[in-house]
Amino acid sequence: MKQHVIIQVKNLIARFHEHIILDRISFEVYQGEILVIVGESGCGKSTLLKHLIGLYHPPSGQVLIEGEDITTCDEVEFQKVLRKIGVLYQGSALLSSMTLSENVALPIQEYTDLPHDSIDTMVKMKLTLVNLGGYEHYLPSEISGGMKKRAALARAMALNPTILFFDEPSAGLDPLSSAELDNLIITINRNLGTTMVIVTHELHSIFAVAHRVIMLDARAKGIIAEGNPHELRDKSTNPFVRQFFNRQLTHH
């Protein structure tokens, strides 16, 4: 079955000052899949993610989201693309002066014409979906890290975007919270058909959620492996890839 390409990256170069981090990489993300971008620390995972969501502008290359090249399109087109995506940041990035419900309500108020009381109900449903029912009036500083992550997820999917981006979703979470978040990711993907692009190096999460992984490497400055994580672990021809997925130390 030919799958529908939702994000296409073509010959993307990512640079930090004069130092090239990713050299002409290309890949596709298909609609409805959970793609995990893995690699060692410093291989450019987060940089790549920031290119995908338009926070960084590449010196050359293209990033097409549903056919729109976000590296060259104008402000109006870019705003339209932004409506289709949601991002869960590593540090949650909830607005600290607002309560959880205000944080989640923000995009709904801005981009829909729902009446006030309906927005209230909607926000509660969103928070209940991420198991935060009853915490509407808490400030981000009053809840734990795992709860912040879940609240940030509720905000990221406030408008049911077609693509969700996750930057290290399990960073700083205990195994249970992390597994809970993984379950949430799978549930949302299955029920709403949301495409997910996840940057992580948490092996448990990778094996639990990934449909497909892309592995980046700092020395190759690009993609060194692509495919199903279980297959890569057992059958990859690259010993480094096998070591990564088997959690063994590399000996160079």
Added chain:
Amino acid sequence: MRTSKTVPSYHCVVSKGEGERITLHVEGRMDVTTAAPMISELRLLLKNSPPLSLTVDLERVTYLDDFGVLVLVELKQILSRGNGNFYLTNAQGKVREILDLLKFPTLPESVATIRKVPSTIFVRLGEGTIGVISDMKYLISFLGAVCLALFFILFHPKSLRGEDTLSAMQRTGVDALPIVGLISFLLGLIMAFMSSVQLKQFGTNILVASLVALAMVRELGPIMTAIIVAGRSGSAFAAEIGTMKISEEVDALFTMGFDPTRFLVVPKIIATMIVVPLLTLFSNMFAISGGLIVGVLMLDLTANAYLAQTLHTLTLSDLLWGFFKSGVFAFLIAWIGCLRGFQVRGGASSVGHATTSAVVSGIFLIILSDAIFAVILQYWG
């Protein structure tokens, strides 16, 4: 009766059954874009005569997400307000899954929140009082900690962080010189100009020099400089320490065995206490040169006569008194700036609050202490 309406990608058909029983056939997508028009349309439809029962037929719904569920929740609420019954039929496949995921039968009761009880005036008064008392306690204990740290440094000068002190001196002093100079120069200019209008009438132009010199050296020089430093550096201290506080850097210092007061506050206080008197000296000189320009260009005074009159008016004790005051102001600015920084709790808005508070309380303390000094000088001098 049949009503129908086509809005982008959905279609609602209402067929009235027997009596007050209504069936609603929904077609198309029930999602984030169609929820708002659907809700307003259905509210209008059901506003006047809430039916005894409403059945929503979901057979032809092609897509349902939680915004679509919100529409159903709305209908359910309207019905329950009029004591009517609400039914869903033909929910299949994905639609069924979404309804199960969100536990539709228990909605909206299951998302009802525990409302925060609005506090009474007595509770708020009590909270306010406790807040003020604990603020005062912290203020005093912080003053104590700063004094202890300063004494410690006095006996162990080597433990002072020299680099930090120097860079704080540069940021607080050297970088502030242009703006302090410009403002003082203009202040001298204005003072000389305004007073000359009056003094000219009595033929005592030369007294302009005395007025500018005395006013600046004893009062305005120290105060203006202190206010500028409070705005520039007091706020910066609060923002810096406040940000360190939320990113747990202060906690890290503490667990590494550093005393945060000694590490962060002492260099800033010492640096400020060194540079503010120097800035005051510059401020005085710039103001006098401002007055000199008015004197020479508008009052037909010679530069020599103006400067001689200035020197004749000023005594060493005036100058030292001004320096002493600016030293005290410097301590207060740095102390309150750091204090507000350490009081930061929570997030970004708290840092903003601390910064504002550092400047406002800094300026208040400057004026208050200046008033106290004025009284002391009255009885003592």
